[in-house]
Amino acid sequence: MFRKVVFRLLAVFVMASAAAGSWAAETHEPVNHRFCFTCHGTDGIGSEGIQGPRLAGMESWYLKRQLELFRAGGRGKHPSDIQGMEMQPMAAILSDENIADILEWAATWEYVPATPTLSGGDATRGRQLYLACASCHGDAAQGSEAMNAPALAGQNDWYLVTQLKNFKAGYRGADPLDQYGAMMRTMTSGLADDKAIVDVVSFINTLGR
Ligand code: HEC
Numbered sequence: 001m002f003r004k005v006v007f008r009l010l011a012v013f014v015m016a017s018a019a020a021g022s023w024a025a026e027t028h029e030p031v032n033h034r035f036c037f038t039c040h041g042t043d044g045i046g047s048e049g050i051q052g053p054r055l056a057g058m059e060s061w062y063l064k065r066q067l068e069l070f071r072a073g074g075r076g077k078h079p080s081d082i083q084g085m086e087m088q089p090m091a092a093i094l095s096d097e098n099i100a101d102i103l104e105w106a107a108t109w110e111y112v113p114a115t116p117t118l119s120g121g122d123a124t125r126g127r128q129l130y131l132a133c134a135s136c137h138g139d140a141a142q143g144s145e146a147m148n149a150p151a152l153a154g155q156n157d158w159y160l161v162t163q164l165k166n167f168k169a170g171y172r173g174a175d176p177l178d179q180y181g182a183m184m185r186t187m188t189s190g191l192a193d194d195k196a197i198v199d200v201v202s203f204i205n206t207l208g209r
């Protein structure tokens, strides 16, 4: 099972790197940015198999910040951050111009909220837990640029769960370059265990966007 996963990831990585290489050589051709879809799903709707989250509909300011953060190595460098380490080299090859092109291109993708996959969570308890999140992410988890907090509603639930676990464990948000992640990291102290994480994400799943 583990071998199969590793092989699949390797195949994707080689494919993605090859596509990225030819794209980096040519630049500017939006069609060559398509290597993002290898891991983020058709039209950026997310890919659970590769654990690449939905990008379509993501706020442009947040998308930009994460690409720059991955590129600088402030995210996706912790050896236990398996998924982040897949993304980091993808961002490392991007120039400022590439990022500007991607933002323009991503703005044209149709936003389709992710389909909930989580089961067994207690959304009622999650609603209580979410009270501590609303001041930054908004009552409907719609996000707030003023608070630097992205929308959570409509994002893939498996991705939200992984991020909360990663923040809590310090796989994300512990790097000195990641000031916003550090802010978020302190917030996970209110989520006592994995059950609380599943509960709060189950509540977020009830919020449409
Ligand atoms: C080899 C697979 C792969 C490729 C190719 C790839 N990504 Fe990713 N990306 C991932 C994974 C996996 C994650 C989740 C990282 C995590 O769990 O922290 C991710 C995370 C992200 C995030 C963070 C989202 C968030 O909500 O914080 C952004 C933004 C992103 N990718 C953009 C892109 C863009 C733009 C491209 C194309 C230039 C791209 N990715 C190409 C695998 C990939």
Ligand code: HEC
Residues within 6 Å of the ligand: 065, 129, 130, 132, 133, 134, 135, 136, 137, 147, 148, 149, 150, 152, 155, 160, 161, 163, 164, 180, 181, 183, 184, 187, 188, 190, 191, 200
């Ligand atoms: C003090 C403000 C603040 C509070 C309160 C807060 N967050 Fe955040 N959160 C942030 C910021 C800022 C980010 C973006 C971090 C970054 O840019 O890397 C974030 C990011 C996240 C992410 C990652 C999203 C992604 O696309 O990768 C998740 C998941 C998240 N928060 C969930 C929660 C939950 C659940 C709570 C309540 C338990 C909460 N947050 C409370 C500020 C906050």
